Amino acid sequence: MSERKFRQVGTRPIRHDGLDKVTGRAQFGADFSLPGMLWGKVLRSPHAHARIRSIDVSAALALPSRRRAARARPISATSR
DSSP: OOOOOOSSTTSOOOOTTHHHHHHTOOOOGGGOOOTTOOOOOOOOOSSTTOOOOOOOOHHHHTOTTOOOOOOOOOOOGGGO
16 A cells, blocks of 8 residues: 555644634634623523422512523423
């Protein structure tokens, strides 16, 4: 078998944005804030594989800047 010489395989790619990322100059999606922009928050259970019986959203509903409070509907055993 003849040995092939590849120019790209086994080499490091040139990262044109590398200097901006390591110096903190790069702008990411989370860095932008526009007027009237809405923010969301997800609350997850601290217990893995726990059976959640109910969710109390009264604290979220009491916030003055709240727009919506949403929760997933339970999946019934017949719809699986």
